[in-house]
Amino acid sequence: xxxxxxxxxxxxxxxxxxxxxxxxxxxxxxxxxxxxxxxxxxxxxxxxxxxxxxxxxxxxxxxxxxxxxxxxxxxxxxxxxxxxxxxxxxxxxxxxxxxxxxxxxxxxxxxxxxxxxxxxxxxxxxxxxxxxxxxxxxxxxxxxxxxxxxxxxxxxxxxxxxxxxxxxxxxxxxxxxxxxxxxxxxxxxxxxxxxxxxxxxxxxxxxxxxxxxxxxxxxxxxxxxxxxxxxxxxxxxxxxxxxxxxxxxxxxxxxxxxxxxxxxxxxxxxxxxxxxxxxxxxxxxxxxxxxxxxxxxxxxxxxxxxxxxxxxxxxxxxxxxxxxxxxxxxxxxxxxxxxxxxxxxxxxxxxxxxxxxxxxxxxxxxxxxxxxxxxxxxxxxxxxxxxxxxxxxxxxxxxxxxxxxxxxxxxxxxxxxxxxxxxxxxxxxxxxxxxxxxxxxxxxxxxxxxxxxxxxxxxxxxxxxxxxxxxxxxxxxxxxxxxxxxxxxxxxxxxxxxxxxxxxxxxxxxxxxxxxxxxxxxxxxxxxxxxxxxxxxxxxxxxxxxxxxxxxxxxxxxxxxxxxxxxxxxxxxxxxxxxxxxxxxxxxxxxxxxxxxxxxxxxxxxxxxxxxxxxxxxxxxxxxxxxxxxxxxxxxxxxxxxxxxxxxxxxxxxxxxxxxxxxxxxxxxxxxxxxxxxxxxxxx
Numbered sequence: 001x002x003x004x005x006x007x008x009x010x011x012x013x014x015x016x017x018x019x020x021x022x023x024x025x026x027x028x029x030x031x032x033x034x035x036x037x038x039x040x041x042x043x044x045x046x047x048x049x050x051x052x053x054x055x056x057x058x059x060x061x062x063x064x065x066x067x068x069x070x071x072x073x074x075x076x077x078x079x080x081x082x083x084x085x086x087x088x089x090x091x092x093x094x095x096x097x098x099x100x101x102x103x104x105x106x107x108x109x110x111x112x113x114x115x116x117x118x119x120x121x122x123x124x125x126x127x128x129x130x131x132x133x134x135x136x137x138x139x140x141x142x143x144x145x146x147x148x149x150x151x152x153x154x155x156x157x158x159x160x161x162x163x164x165x166x167x168x169x170x171x172x173x174x175x176x177x178x179x180x181x182x183x184x185x186x187x188x189x190x191x192x193x194x195x196x197x198x199x200x201x202x203x204x205x206x207x208x209x210x211x212x213x214x215x216x217x218x219x220x221x222x223x224x225x226x227x228x229x230x231x232x233x234x235x236x237x238x239x240x241x242x243x244x245x246x247x248x249x250x251x252x253x254x255x256x257x258x259x260x261x262x263x264x265x266x267x268x269x270x271x272x273x274x275x276x277x278x279x280x281x282x283x284x285x286x287x288x289x290x291x292x293x294x295x296x297x298x299x300x301x302x303x304x305x306x307x308x309x310x311x312x313x314x315x316x317x318x319x320x321x322x323x324x325x326x327x328x329x330x331x332x333x334x335x336x337x338x339x340x341x342x343x344x345x346x347x348x349x350x351x352x353x354x355x356x357x358x359x360x361x362x363x364x365x366x367x368x369x370x371x372x373x374x375x376x377x378x379x380x381x382x383x384x385x386x387x388x389x390x391x392x393x394x395x396x397x398x399x400x401x402x403x404x405x406x407x408x409x410x411x412x413x414x415x416x417x418x419x420x421x422x423x424x425x426x427x428x429x430x431x432x433x434x435x436x437x438x439x440x441x442x443x444x445x446x447x448x449x450x451x452x453x454x455x456x457x458x459x460x461x462x463x464x465x466x467x468x469x470x471x472x473x474x475x476x477x478x479x480x481x482x483x484x485x486x487x488x489x490x491x492x493x494x495x496x497x498x499x500x501x502x503x504x505x506x507x508x509x510x511x512x513x514x515x516x517x518x519x520x521x522x523x524x525x526x527x528x529x530x531x532x533x534x535x536x537x538x539x540x541x542x543x544x545x546x547x548x549x550x551x552x553x554x555x556x557x558x559x560x561x562x563x564x565x566x567x568x569x570x571x572x573x574x575x576x577x578x579x580x581x582x583x584x585x586x587x588x589x590x591x592x593x594x595x596x597x598x599x600x601x602x603x604x605x606x607x608x609x610x611x612x613x614x615x616x617x618x619x620x621x622x623x624x625x626x627x628x629x630x631x632x633x634x635x636x637x638x639x640x641x642x643x644x645x646x647x648x649x650x651x652x653x654x655x656x657x658x659x660x661x662x663x664x665x666x667x668x669x670x671x672x673x674x675x676x677x678x679x680x681x682x683x684x
Contacts, residue, residue, distance in 0.1 A: 021080035023066070024073035035082040041066065053081070063088055064095045068181045093135040096179070096653075175204060175215065175248035176656050180649075185242035188647030190226040191658045192675075195684040196617045197222075200287060201278065203613060210274050217261035219247040221610035226643060230495045232258050245649045248656075262603070266501050271605035278609065279337045283361045287616065289330035290358075292475050293366040295351050297324040297373070300340065300497060300604075306504050306597040309343030319344075323599060325608075326350040331478065332623075334616045338608070340601045342509060348379045355388060367391060367467055369475050380464075381432040384443045389465025391475045394428075394447070402449060402458040410451050414470050416477055420453040425469050428462065448473055493618075493640070494611050501603030507596040511584040520578045527571045534564045624678060628671035638668055642675070 021029045023041075030040040031053075039062070041049035048070075051062040063081070066072040067088065078085045197203035207215045220235070223243055229235065232255060244251040252258075282288045299311050301322040310319040324345035327338040337354050351368050359365065367389040375395040383390050410422035428447035433440040448461040450473055463472040490496050537560055544555035551558065587593040622639050629635055641663060648659045660676060663669045 021076065023076045023080065025071040027066070027070060027072050029077075029080050031080065035080075041070075043070075060091055061100070063091050067092060068095075071182065090135075097135055097138055175219070176651055177248075178250040179651050179653060180245075182648045182650045182659070183241075183245055184646065184648050185245050186239065186646050187223065187227065187243050187246045188649055188658050189643040189645040189660060190223055191246050191647070191649075192621065192643060192679060193222060193226055193614060193617050195679045195682050196620050197613060198684045199682045200285065200620070201281060201613065201617075206274060206277060206281070210270050210277075211265045211268065214261065214265035214268075216247075216249060217258065217265055218606075218610055219249060220252065220258055220261075221607055222614065223247055224498075225494050225611045225614040228493060228495060231498055232262070232500060245651075262500055262606075266602050266606060269602060271602050271609065275337075275605060275609050278613070279358070280361060282334075282336070282616070283358055287620070288334045288336050289332060290336075290362045290364070290366045292331045292369060293328050293336060293354070294330075294369045295326065295328045295347065295354065296371065297326050297341075297345060297347055298496075299323075300325055300499075302599065304502075304504075307594045308504075308597050308599060309507070309509065311344050323601075328354050331475075332619055334619050335612045338612070340604060342507065342598055348374050348376065352382070352386075352388075365389060367465060367472075367475060375462075377430045377432045378434070380430055380445065380462075381434070381441045381443065384445075384464060385441070389463075389467060391461060391463045391467075391472050393476065394460035394462050397460050399458075402460070405449060405458075410449070412469055414474075416474055419455075421473065421477075422451040422453060423469055423473055424449040424451070446472070450477075490611070490615055494614065495607075496611065498607060499599075499604045500607055501600075503600040503603075504597040505600055507598035509598075510587050510596055512587050514581055514583060514585050517578060517581050517583065520574060520581065524571065524574050524578065527567055527574065531564060531567045531571065534560055534567065538564065621675070625671055625675055628674045629668075631667075638671060641668065642672055 019031045021031065023029055026043050028042045030042065032038045032040065036054050037052075039049075039051050039053050040047055041051075049062065049066070051058050053059050053062075059081075063077065066077060067074055074088045075085055078088050204215060207218050211218075220232075223229065223238070223246065224232075224235070229238070235252065235258060236255060238252060240252040243249075253261075283290065297311075299313055299320070299322055301311075301313070301320055302308050303321075308321050308323075311322040311324045312318075313320045323343065324341045325338055326341055326345055326347060328336045328350075330336055337358070339350065341350070347370065351370060351374065355365065355368065365388055368383075369391045372393050372395050374392055405424060410424045412423040412425075414421055414423075426447045426449070427444045429442065429444045431440045431442045446463040446469075448463055448469065449458060450461060451458045461473065461476050465472075467475075538557060541555075541557040541560055543557055544552040546552055587595065618639060622635055625635055625639060626632075629638055642660070645663070646661045650657045650659075660672070663672050
């Protein structure tokens with residue numbers, strides 16, 4: 001077809017632009033002689049469609065063709081043709097369910113013929129009744145069938161909440177309920193998270209069972225975690241339509257609506273319930289390992305004006321206001337469980353609680369690995385009595401003794417993280433007497449002398465259990481050696497510190513360290529320094545005697561000895577007084593003290609539930625990519641490149657199809673394609 005100019009008449013004069021209408025997607029509609037005349041459709045200045053709008057059938061087919069195949073915006077098309085948006089929707093639905101017959105039959109472009117006769121002629125081929133009502137009935141049947149299909153699934157034995165919440169979703173908008181033809185989205189790469197979450201973790205079933213229509217805010221959180229959007233406020237920079245297509249919402253609502261969705265689910269107080277159900281499912285389905293579990297604390301700082309308990313910042317080596325997220329991971333870095341403690345938290349107590357909590361779901365006890373914060377012979381005694389295997393670093397290592405060990409004693413050699421190690425194992429005995437017992441508990445732990453031949457340094461670790469020496473050493477090196485990256489990568493890739501719905505309530509822990517103990521310690525220190533000073537003077541003082549050789553009673557040496565004796569008596573009194581003082585006191589009994597506030601963790605738990613699911617899903621997909629991509633150092637970057645791909649989506653009554661844009665590098669594209677095929681094969 002010969003290309004024609006869009007704005008120039010044949011005589012070279014400019015056209016009147018009023019009858020040109022932009023339809024989006026580089027489409028321009030030229031209406032000659034109004035909405036009932038001839039219509040010419042251009043793309044990039046070239047004619048691609050010509051239709052007589054007076055022909056009703058041609059007009060309907062033109063509308064369906066332009067919207068479905070060419071991607072015209074329905075609102076702009078309706079305005080150009082002078083029809084309602086609902087009319088176009090009815091055309092599309094009729095064509096979707098009844099095909100061309102639903103549009104063609106009962107109409108004839110030749111108005112000279114009798115329309116009633118034509119309708120009677122084709123009555124046996126035309127579906128009777130109002131098509132809009134028929135389409136609504138068909139969609140209602142499909143929704144009912146989908147709800148029945150979702151109900152007939154494997155029983156997971158989880159507390160999915162009240163059935164009323166699940167029924168609410170039938171009345172509300174279902175995920176991906178809007179049907180549309182291909183539409184582009186710059187966020188569609190995030191959809192690769194959906195498939196493992198739906199198929200392996202039953203994520204939507206879990207959320208909708210607890211919160212009903214509240215699934216929508218979790219879908220938004222999924223986009224935030226997947227694209228590192230640091231707050232709900234930053235959602236204003238997201239293209240609402242493109243993001244809504246990926247999230248199954250149609251269009252992402254305003255920030256005020258997102259906050260209302262959040263508070264609707266937060267006020268139900270089900271955060272810990274859904275977390276426990278999710279973690280239980282992971283363990284039962286084998287989505288996390290249970291051979292080795294690493295437990296460590298991560299600081300969640302607080303910068304507000306309220307008085308809260310202090311946690312500890314390891315990098316700055318100082319206490320700061322905040323909380324501690326005690327996280328347990330498996331050997332691959334997948335999160336097994338976590339809990340947020342007020343202030344510094346009790347990691348040793350958390351280690352025991354997480355094992356006791358999930359032990360019924362596992363065939364064996366996992367080996368727990370922790371850092372020097374857990375070094376305590378009372379804690380070791382408790383683990384040994386429970387027959388709980390563990391590995392940790394040794395504390396207060398004697399470097400000179402380690403250096404004196406003969407090289408021949410290191411009989412075990414292996415390579416880990418491209419570094420050579422040699423290990424020598426011996427025993428180390430501990431003894432602890434519990435408070436309620438008189439007999440000490442004496443036990444021996446495995447003492448692992450680790451020699452890093454690459455850096456020529458030696459250190460020690462402790463282990464208990466039947467694991468091999470190499471497994472015990474690799475366990476501790478894989479978490480606190482060169483491979484410590486779980487929190488670093490989560491913080492770099494996901495909004496780890498974000499806490500939506502920040503609220504503070506009165507803390508149950510109003511105790512502080514007794515300030516009188518600190519004052520008493522200052523006095524004790526002052527007395528000790530004074531006594532030391534007197535001893536130095538006494539050492540320099542000379543003996544003075546009377547003429548008969550007896551010591552003088554008023555000599556300097558005698559005065560110093562008497563003063564030292566008095567100071568030592570006072571020092572002993574202060575020490576006894578310190579022992580009688582209580583270690584902690586309730587600040588409510590003091591004056592001019594503000595009470596401690598506790599940060600409410602409901603919103604944080606809900607958001608971290610999504611962050612945890614996204615992180616574990618990332619680990620799973622990266623493992624799948626490893627089969628198709630040989631460069632290990634570039635594997636994670638390849639995954640995130642795929643999630644940020646521009647894409648197209650199409651949603652029908654039967655399925656949602658995502659078409660990812662291929663990556664430019666041939667090597668990466670060769671890994672992207674089989675991954676897409678694998679995800680498609682799940683049939684989510």
